[in-house]
Amino acid sequence: MTSKENTAFLSTLQQRVSHPRLELPGPSSDQMANCYQAAFRAPDHAWLRPWRFVECQGAQRLAMGHLIAEAMQVDQPDLTPAQVDKLVNGPQRAPLLIICYAHLTEHPKVPASEQLLATGCALYSLSLALGALGFGSVWRTGASCYSRAVHSKLGLTEQDQLVGFLYVGTASAPDKTVPE
Numbered sequence: 001m002t003s004k005e006n007t008a009f010l011s012t013l014q015q016r017v018s019h020p021r022l023e024l025p026g027p028s029s030d031q032m033a034n035c036y037q038a039a040f041r042a043p044d045h046a047w048l049r050p051w052r053f054v055e056c057q058g059a060q061r062l063a064m065g066h067l068i069a070e071a072m073q074v075d076q077p078d079l080t081p082a083q084v085d086k087l088v089n090g091p092q093r094a095p096l097l098i099i100c101y102a103h104l105t106e107h108p109k110v111p112a113s114e115q116l117l118a119t120g121c122a123l124y125s126l127s128l129a130l131g132a133l134g135f136g137s138v139w140r141t142g143a144s145c146y147s148r149a150v151h152s153k154l155g156l157t158e159q160d161q162l163v164g165f166l167y168v169g170t171a172s173a174p175d176k177t178v179p180e
């Protein structure tokens with residue numbers, strides 16, 4: 001990398017912002033493959049490769065919204081219809097929703113916390129790589145990320161832990177200003 005490119009890279013990191021308002025187009029599968037290559041270079045003690053990414057787009061987002069809403073009603077049976085609607089429609093806030101979880105392995109030197117950190121690094125790298133291709137994203141969690149009922153509806157096991165939902169698309173609002 002030349003020093004000029006280094007400066008551009010540093011400036012990208014310094015100016016990064018989340019994009020809560022996202023619209024079409026989302027990344028193509030070739031673009032995603034390129035971005036995953038960056039994510040998969042996250043630091044990872046003992047090369048356990050704990051990260052998992054599941055993509056939801058098009059009609060899959062509404063199905064995912066229903067799945068999450070149903071599971072959350074198991075945890076919180078007193079959710080109001082408006083709260084249920086919000087959960088159902090949540091995944092449609094962006095053209096692409098990436099569900100990220102860590103698959104945790106027993107290891108004598110690498111505790112689960114390190115595997116979660118590695119997965120967080122991978123998710124962050126993925127968002128930076130998407131940014132480099134011109135796409136916006138925002139990392140969200142919320143109660144559904146920590147719900148056992150959601151984990152189980154998604155088919156995750158006791159060894160898996162949700163790390164976040166990355167909403168991805170084209171930013172539909174100007175970037176906010178980064179504080180000095």
Ligand SMILES: Cc1cc2nc3c(=O)[nH]c(=O)nc-3n(C[C@H](O)[C@H](O)[C@H](O)COP(=O)(O)O)c2cc1C
Nearest residue numbers: 016017018019020138139140141142143163164176
């Ligand atoms: C682990 C994690 C979980 C987050 N969960 C949420 C969330 O549920 N809802 C939300 O609005 N922002 C959430 N955020 C924060 C946004 O991703 C974002 O960082 C924040 O809105 C600040 O904007 P900025 O990234 O442009 O500084 C989360 C961030 C992280 C790292």
